[in-house]
Amino acid sequence: MPCKNCREKPVIRLTNSNIELCKSCFFKYFEKKVRKTISKYNLIEKKEKIAVACSGGKDSMSLLYLLNKLAKKREIEVVAVAIDEGIKNYRDLKYLKKYCKENNIEIHVSSFKNEFGFTLDQAVKKIKNINPCSICGVLRRRLLNKAAHELKADKLTTGHNMDDESQSVMMNYVRGNLERSTRLGPITGIVKDKRFVPRIKPFYFLTEKETATYAYLKQFPVKFIECPYSAISFRGEVRDLINSIEKNHPGTKHAIINSFLELLPALRNLYKESKVRTCIHCQEPSSGEICNTCLIVNKLKNA
Numbered sequence: 001m002p003c004k005n006c007r008e009k010p011v012i013r014l015t016n017s018n019i020e021l022c023k024s025c026f027f028k029y030f031e032k033k034v035r036k037t038i039s040k041y042n043l044i045e046k047k048e049k050i051a052v053a054c055s056g057g058k059d060s061m062s063l064l065y066l067l068n069k070l071a072k073k074r075e076i077e078v079v080a081v082a083i084d085e086g087i088k089n090y091r092d093l094k095y096l097k098k099y100c101k102e103n104n105i106e107i108h109v110s111s112f113k114n115e116f117g118f119t120l121d122q123a124v125k126k127i128k129n130i131n132p133c134s135i136c137g138v139l140r141r142r143l144l145n146k147a148a149h150e151l152k153a154d155k156l157t158t159g160h161n162m163d164d165e166s167q168s169v170m171m172n173y174v175r176g177n178l179e180r181s182t183r184l185g186p187i188t189g190i191v192k193d194k195r196f197v198p199r200i201k202p203f204y205f206l207t208e209k210e211t212a213t214y215a216y217l218k219q220f221p222v223k224f225i226e227c228p229y230s231a232i233s234f235r236g237e238v239r240d241l242i243n244s245i246e247k248n249h250p251g252t253k254h255a256i257i258n259s260f261l262e263l264l265p266a267l268r269n270l271y272k273e274s275k276v277r278t279c280i281h282c283q284e285p286s287s288g289e290i291c292n293t294c295l296i297v298n299k300l301k302n303a
């Protein structure tokens with residue numbers, strides 16, 4: 001079947017429909033969807049400073065490219081922030097640094113090693129019975145927020161796509177942790193605290209297949225490899241489950257996201273009394289007396 005819009009040779013069949021698009025129509029579709037998400041949810045305002053969380057992977061590279069493209073028109077300032085967790089043969093920021101240099105984008109890199117004194121690989125060896133992603137996610141969020149805060153960014157944007165978000169929604173359901181879902185959505189959560197830089201997700205309504213195709217066709221210098229820990233993560237299990245349902249019932253990911261967005265205002269209302277406390281060790285915002293970052297760091301000290 002030729003491209004639905006111009007009859008050229010197609011490069012992709014969209015996940016939620018039978019529509020096929022050629023390269024140039026796909027680029028238009030993709031970028032329009034990003035612009036629509038930004039304006040519908042008011043993700044970015046004029047003159048804001050936007051910190052783009054970059055892993056050097058396909059999603060964040062596409063996001064950095066697109067926001068940089070929008071920067072002039074929207075009068076925004078774009079800066080890249082990256083975290084080196086210390087995962088051997090996986091995390092590689094050299095292409096990202098090169099890209100930023102070539103495109104005059106300021107980049108700030110923090111590492112687990114410098115900030116906490118250990119790499120993720122070392123932490124995983126030391127603490128048994130804990131999923132690597134639980135350590136990685138908590139510490140990375142802390143460093144990203146810290147970097148964005150220090151840079152006085154108005155927003156921190158991540159390349160989370162529809163697949164990531166539908167997995168997070170399902171993981172919170174399965175774990176019975178609905179309160180955590182209040183922190184999901186195209187713009188972050190119920191907690192209004194000046195120590196948190198609001199997080200935005202311009203790729204919210206784009207699937208993994210679409211973001212991967214975009215990055216591939218744009219020929220961004222990214223490696224399409226998976227983190228060695230992803231195979232043993234709970235997210236990996238949920239991802240495989242949703243993908244297998246999507247295969248037999250196309251539109252499942254869209255349905256999960258859309259029904260979640262209908263529920264989100266009610267969920268945020270239900271948990272609006274949740275208080276942000278201050279960690280007694282590091283003075284950072286926390287839901288308990290000691291924040292999750294300090295709990296992990298202390299566990300490692302005592303391991």
Ligand code: SF4
Binds near residue numbers: 085132133134136137
């Ligand atoms: S898969 Fe897990 S360990 Fe690997 S980068 Fe992602 S969160 Fe970190």
Ligand SMILES: [Zn+2]
Binds near residue numbers: 003006007008021024
């Ligand atoms: Zn076309």
Ligand SMILES: [Zn+2]
Binds near residue numbers: 280283284291295
């Ligand atoms: Zn703390």
